[in-house]
Amino acid sequence: MFARRFQSDFLESRCSSCHPHLFILGLILAYFLSSHVQAFNGQRMCRSKNETSKYQHCRLHPDGVHDLDCFGRFKNRGMIECVWKPGNHTSEKIYTLLLIQKKKKEFCNITESSIIIKVFEGLNMTVTVFENGESEKCTKAVFSGSWSSLLRCDPPYEVSFRRRLGNLHVNVSWQQTVVKHFSVRYKVLGSLLWTEPPVQSHNKKGCTVENLNSSVFYTVQIQCVTTERCSQCPWSETYTVPSELTAQPAIVHLEDSDITERTGSRLLSLHWKFPATESYDGYYVTIAKASGEDPCERMNTTRPEIRLILSFSSYRLNISAWNNASISPAVSHTIPQREDGLEEGKLNVTVHSDTSLTVYWKDDLIKTYVCFSAEWMRKRHQRASMSFYQKAYNWRTLSSLQEPLEPYKRYSLMLHTRPNKDTCNIKYINRSESTYGTTQFYSIQGFHDKRV
C-alpha cells in the first residue's frame, strides 16, 4: 500500500506549466488584426508595391541581422512564423520583411524580430529581412523553403523522468497533436558524444531507455520523429537526470517520550541516515495508523529526522530518499502501541453480539470532545477501528462491525479523543488524537450458537 501511493503521488506531483500555444495564438490574432487594418500598433505595415530597388544596397553581414528562420505548423494552415536575431551595430532597429512566392511579393515594416505571415501552401518561398533599410549600413538575411518542409513540431512542453533498475522511463506531453512517436538521445553527463543510436518510442507518451549505469548522471534530449505533418523536429533543451537512488535509509535513533501537558499523547523522535554519496534531494516519510485507517500521509522533508505527536496507538511508517528521477527503496518501521502510562478502569465494554458492542467511559468527555475513535484487537492480530461522533452520552454502541468478533477470545480496546469537530476522520497524523484509556474484554460465549 505504501509503495503504490508513493509512486502515483510522485508522478502526479510532477508538473510544470508553460503555454507556448497562448503566445502563438496571440501572434495569430495580431496577424489578423494587422491584415485587416494594415497596421499593428503602428509598428507593422505591409504592402505589395514593388519596393525592391529601395533595398538593393543591403548586404549579408555576420554582424548584421542573422539567423533568419521560418516555420509553419500543421494546424495553422497557410501561415508561417519567421524569427531572426538583430545585428549588433545599431540600437534603433526597423525591419523590412520581403516575402516572394512566384509572382506574389509582399513588404512589411516591423520593429520586432518575429512575424507571422500568410503564404501559399503549395509554393516555394523566399523570405528576406532587411535591417534598417533606410540606412547606408543596411544588412539582410535570407531564407528559402517550401511549406511542406517547414512544418515544425516543437519539443515536448512537459517531460518527466523515472529511473528504476537500470532503466530510464521518459514521459512527455506534446503541444502538437500530430506527433506520433519520439526519439530520446542520451549521454553520460559531461561526456561529448551521444550514445548512438537514439532510442525511439512506440507511442507519443512514453519511452524506456534500458541498461543504464544506475550510479551516473545522464544528459537527455527529446525530439519528435519527423512525418509529413512534422517535417521539422528540433531537439528539446538538455535535461540532467540524476543518478538512481539504490540505497535504503537506515533508522539510527527512535525515541518515544512523554509529554507532560498532554496525557494520552507521546512525542516520537526519529532519526535516520542515508549515504552521502547518493545524490538525493530530500526524504519522503509516509505514516499511517497500523489499523489501516486513512489517511496514509506523506511528508516531504530535507532533514533526516522527524518529530511527531502521536496517540498511544500503533503506526507504520516508511522512509525513502528522493531525487527528481527516482525514489530509493524504503525502510519500514512499525511504531508499537504504547502500553504504559494509562490509568486503568476508565473504560469498560459490553459485548452484545459478534458484530456489536458498547464502550463506556468514566469521565464526562463529551463536554470537551465530540469526535472519538475506538480501536480493538486480539494479540498479534490485525487491528480494527471505528471513529464516531458523540455529544449526548458518555458511551457509544458500535454495531455492524465489519470483522465479526471471534468467540471466547480476549480483546483489548483503546479509546482516542480527537480535537476536530467537523470530521471525526483524521486529516493529518501529527497531533490528531490522544488516547483516553484502554481496557480488555472477552467476546461473549454463545452468540454463535444463538444465531443458528
Ligand SMILES: *[C@@H]1O[C@H](CO)[C@@H](O)[C@H](O)[C@H]1NC(C)=O
Ligand atoms: C517601410 O518604411 C520605409 C521607410 O520608412 C518606407 O519607405 C516603406 O514604404 C515602408 N514600407 C511599407 C510596406 O510600409
Ligand SMILES: *[C@@H]1O[C@H](CO)[C@@H](O)[C@H](O)[C@H]1NC(C)=O
Ligand atoms: C520590381 O522592381 C525591380 C527593380 O526595380 C525589378 O527588377 C523587378 O522586375 C520588379 N519586380 C516585379 C515583380 O515587378
Ligand SMILES: *[C@@H]1O[C@H](CO)[C@@H](O)[C@H](O)[C@H]1NC(C)=O
Ligand atoms: C521547391 O524547391 C525545391 C528544392 O529547392 C524543388 O525541388 C521544387 O521543385 C520546388 N517546388 C516548386 C513548386 O517550385
Ligand SMILES: *[C@@H]1O[C@H](CO)[C@@H](O)[C@H](O)[C@H]1NC(C)=O
Ligand atoms: C557505473 O559507473 C560507476 C561510476 O562512474 C563506475 O564505477 C562503474 O564501473 C560503472 N558500472 C558499470 C557496470 O559500467
Ligand SMILES: *[C@@H]1O[C@H](CO)[C@@H](O)[C@H](O)[C@H]1NC(C)=O
Ligand atoms: C534534476 O536534478 C538535477 C540535479 O539535482 C538537476 O540538475 C536537474 O535540473 C533536475 N531536473 C529536472 C527536470 O528538474
Ligand SMILES: *[C@@H]1O[C@H](CO)[C@@H](O)[C@H](O)[C@H]1NC(C)=O
Ligand atoms: C518536496 O519538497 C521540495 C522542496 O522543499 C519540492 O521541490 C518538491 O516538489 C516536494 N515534492 C513533493 C512531491 O511535494
Ligand SMILES: *[C@@H]1O[C@H](CO)[C@@H](O)[C@H](O)[C@H]1NC(C)=O
Ligand atoms: C508535529 O507537531 C509538533 C508540535 O507542533 C511539531 O513540533 C512537529 O514539527 C510536527 N511534525 C511534523 C512532521 O510536522
Ligand SMILES: *[C@@H]1O[C@H](CO)[C@@H](O)[C@H](O)[C@H]1NC(C)=O
Ligand atoms: C461499566 O460502565 C457502566 C456504565 O458506566 C457502569 O454502570 C459499570 O459499573 C461499569 N462497570 C465496570 C466494571 O466498570
